Amino acid sequence: MSEPATGSAPPSRTTMPTARADALLAGVRGRLIVSCQAPPGDPLRSPAHIAAIAASVCAGAPVAGVRIQGVEDVEAVRAVVDLPLIGLWKDGADGVYITPTAGHARAIARAGADVVAVDATARPRPDGRPLAETVRAVHEAGKLFMADVSTLDEGLRAAALGADLISTTLSGYTADSPQSSGPDLELVRALAPRVRVPVCAEGRLRTPADARAALDAGAWAAVVGTAITAPAALATRFATALT
Numbered sequence: 001m002s003e004p005a006t007g008s009a010p011p012s013r014t015t016m017p018t019a020r021a022d023a024l025l026a027g028v029r030g031r032l033i034v035s036c037q038a039p040p041g042d043p044l045r046s047p048a049h050i051a052a053i054a055a056s057v058c059a060g061a062p063v064a065g066v067r068i069q070g071v072e073d074v075e076a077v078r079a080v081v082d083l084p085l086i087g088l089w090k091d092g093a094d095g096v097y098i099t100p101t102a103g104h105a106r107a108i109a110r111a112g113a114d115v116v117a118v119d120a121t122a123r124p125r126p127d128g129r130p131l132a133e134t135v136r137a138v139h140e141a142g143k144l145f146m147a148d149v150s151t152l153d154e155g156l157r158a159a160a161l162g163a164d165l166i167s168t169t170l171s172g173y174t175a176d177s178p179q180s181s182g183p184d185l186e187l188v189r190a191l192a193p194r195v196r197v198p199v200c201a202e203g204r205l206r207t208p209a210d211a212r213a214a215l216d217a218g219a220w221a222a223v224v225g226t227a228i229t230a231p232a233a234l235a236t237r238f239a240t241a242l243t
């Protein structure tokens, strides 16, 4: 791990007013957050399409918030969705690629996200700067910091740095985490009682029963992407079952 779990510096705190932060977190508690993203090359990968998907999901279902990738997509979704918006910027495909620097985080904050999701794994960051710098940048922008982690240690470190919420997003995608085809609810069970901030279950929640099980495991909210907003992946599951 490149930084200690705790240090002499106090944890960073957001400049978002406390009442607003509390209301935002309370509003997503026990509920569904939908990740609306399209992979590179997918015909749906455009801000207009992602905004339409997000607007459709939010108008037609009792969802609590959305998770959106990229500056232009965050801007486009912000214009049509009034729910809490978790923004991130995927830059690259290997190593730390989810909002990898403080500069990426500031851009996502400016685009209109309420919460900025950032890779908070123990892996080296592409610019060599400490994660604490990105936490501070998000907080100075008046936003909440969501730490995308893959292990218990990473979650504990993120909480010590001042993360406002933690998500299991990267379990299964790092060498340190279990490589499972399903969600990592063990991580939720291990982490949630050890930190004072909400822990979201995210990654490979494929069914409503998975989302329910995540909350039963102690998750604050369930974040679901592919199983709701990725038609090509969904069609593949059906087509494959017929071969």
Ligand SMILES: CC(=O)N[C@H](C=O)[C@@H](O)[C@H](O)[C@H](O)COP(=O)(O)O
Pocket: 035, 037, 067, 088, 169, 170, 173, 202, 203, 204, 205, 223, 224, 225, 226, 227
């Ligand atoms: C690992 C990574 O880059 N995860 C990304 C984070 O934003 C997204 O590609 C996922 O779709 C999202 O986490 C939701 O997960 P799932 O699509 O499995 O429900």
